[in-house]
Amino acid sequence: MVADSGDKSHKLAGTGRSLPTNAELADVLQTIADYLALDLDSTYRILAYEKAAAVIREFPVSVAELAARGELRTLPGVGQAIEGKVVEYLTTGEIGFLERLRERYPEGLLTVMRLPGMGPKKTRLVWEGAGVADLRDLERAAKEGRLRGLPGMGEKTEANLLRALEAWTARLGGPEGHRRLRALVEPQATRLVEALRALPQVVAADYAGSLRRCRATVRDIDLVVASGEPEAVMSAFARHPELARVEAQGETKLAATTHSGLGVDLRVVPPESYGDLLQHFTGSAEHNVALRAYAQRRGYKISEYHVEHLESGRLIRCATETEVYKTVGLSYIPPELREDRGEFDAAGRLPQLIERSDIRGDFHMHTTASDG
Incomplete structure (x- = not known):
C-alpha cells in the first residue's frame, strides 16, 4: 500500500496558477480512487475518494474558490485527507500521493x-x-x-x-461525445434559465436541445433567449458564478463551460423570432430536416430566424413554436416527439403526453416465476 500523508497547507496565494475546474479536480480524485482499487486498498477508502469526486464534479460553483476560502470541508464527503489533496493540487499542480501511485502502475x-x-x-x-x-x-x-x-x-x-x-x-469513436444523465444536468440548466429570466432585458428564456426533448442523456446545455438588448444579456450571463470560463462571446452568441465541465451555448434573438430559434435549437436534427422538407413541399423555407414564403419572398417571424408549425400547416408537435419517428404522418392526431399531474402512484410487483 502507498502511505497517505494527510493534510496540507491551505495557502494558495502567490502560486500564479489559474484555478482548475470542478471537473479537473474530480478527475484527479477519481484517478486516486482508481489507483487505490488497482492497489487492492480498502473498499471504504476507495469509496471515500469516489464520493468526493462525484460531489465535486456536480457542484454548481467553483470548488477551487471554496478551497481558497477554507470552506472545502463544508462539502459532504470531504474530510481532512481529501481536503489536503485538493489544496496541494491547487498549490503545486500535483499530488505527491497520486504521483507515488503512478510510479507503481502503468496509467x-x-x-x-x-x-x-x-x-x-x-x-x-x-x-x-x-x-x-x-x-x-x-x-x-x-x-x-x-x-x-x-x-x-x-x-x-x-x-x-x-x-x-x-x-x-x-x-x-462515435459522434456523440461524452454525455450525462438528464437528471444530473436538468437542475443546473433550470438554474441558468431562471437567472436569465430574472434579467430585466429578457422577455423569454428556455433550454433547448436534447434536454428539452427529454432524452435520457445530454451532451451540453443549449439556452435560447428573447431580448432586444442582446449585449446586455451576454455581459450579465458571462458573470454567472456557475460558469467556469467563457470560450467565445459575440453580439448574440456565447459559448462557455460550467465548473462541472458542461458546455453551455447561449443564443439571443429579438422576441418576434424567439419561436423560430427555440424550435430550431430544440431539434432533433432529424426532425428539423424532415420539417424543412415538409415545409418546402408546401412552398415555405424554414430557418432559425424566420419562415420564408418562397413564392412571394415574404418573411414570417414567429414569436412561438406553435406559430412556426401553424405557418407550414402543422399542429404543434411537443419537443418529446421531435425525433422524425412518424410525427409528421400523425399530424393532427398526435398522442396526448402524460404530464406530472397525471401520475397517481407507482405500482410495483414481482412474478413468482423469478427467484424473488
Whole structure:
C-alpha cells in the first residue's frame, strides 16, 4: 500500500496558477480512487475518494474558490485527507500521493480496469501474468492466446474480452461525445434559465436541445433567449458564478463551460423570432430536416430566424413554436416527439403526453416465476 500523508497547507496565494475546474479536480480524485482499487486498498477508502469526486464534479460553483476560502470541508464527503489533496493540487499542480501511485502502475491499466469483464483483481492478474499495460496490450494478448493460461481465464474469456474491446472502441469513436444523465444536468440548466429570466432585458428564456426533448442523456446545455438588448444579456450571463470560463462571446452568441465541465451555448434573438430559434435549437436534427422538407413541399423555407414564403419572398417571424408549425400547416408537435419517428404522418392526431399531474402512484410487483 502507498502511505497517505494527510493534510496540507491551505495557502494558495502567490502560486500564479489559474484555478482548475470542478471537473479537473474530480478527475484527479477519481484517478486516486482508481489507483487505490488497482492497489487492492480498502473498499471504504476507495469509496471515500469516489464520493468526493462525484460531489465535486456536480457542484454548481467553483470548488477551487471554496478551497481558497477554507470552506472545502463544508462539502459532504470531504474530510481532512481529501481536503489536503485538493489544496496541494491547487498549490503545486500535483499530488505527491497520486504521483507515488503512478510510479507503481502503468496509467493504461486504469482504462483496462474499466473495460467490461475486467476489474481491479483481473487487471492486476493480466498485468503481472501477461505483461498487459494498456488496452492494446490486452487485445494483443487475447488474440495471441496468452490469457487462457492465467487462473480463472480461458478461450471464452479471451473471446469475450475481444468483443468488449471492439464495443469500447466503437463507442469512443462515435459522434456523440461524452454525455450525462438528464437528471444530473436538468437542475443546473433550470438554474441558468431562471437567472436569465430574472434579467430585466429578457422577455423569454428556455433550454433547448436534447434536454428539452427529454432524452435520457445530454451532451451540453443549449439556452435560447428573447431580448432586444442582446449585449446586455451576454455581459450579465458571462458573470454567472456557475460558469467556469467563457470560450467565445459575440453580439448574440456565447459559448462557455460550467465548473462541472458542461458546455453551455447561449443564443439571443429579438422576441418576434424567439419561436423560430427555440424550435430550431430544440431539434432533433432529424426532425428539423424532415420539417424543412415538409415545409418546402408546401412552398415555405424554414430557418432559425424566420419562415420564408418562397413564392412571394415574404418573411414570417414567429414569436412561438406553435406559430412556426401553424405557418407550414402543422399542429404543434411537443419537443418529446421531435425525433422524425412518424410525427409528421400523425399530424393532427398526435398522442396526448402524460404530464406530472397525471401520475397517481407507482405500482410495483414481482412474478413468482423469478427467484424473488
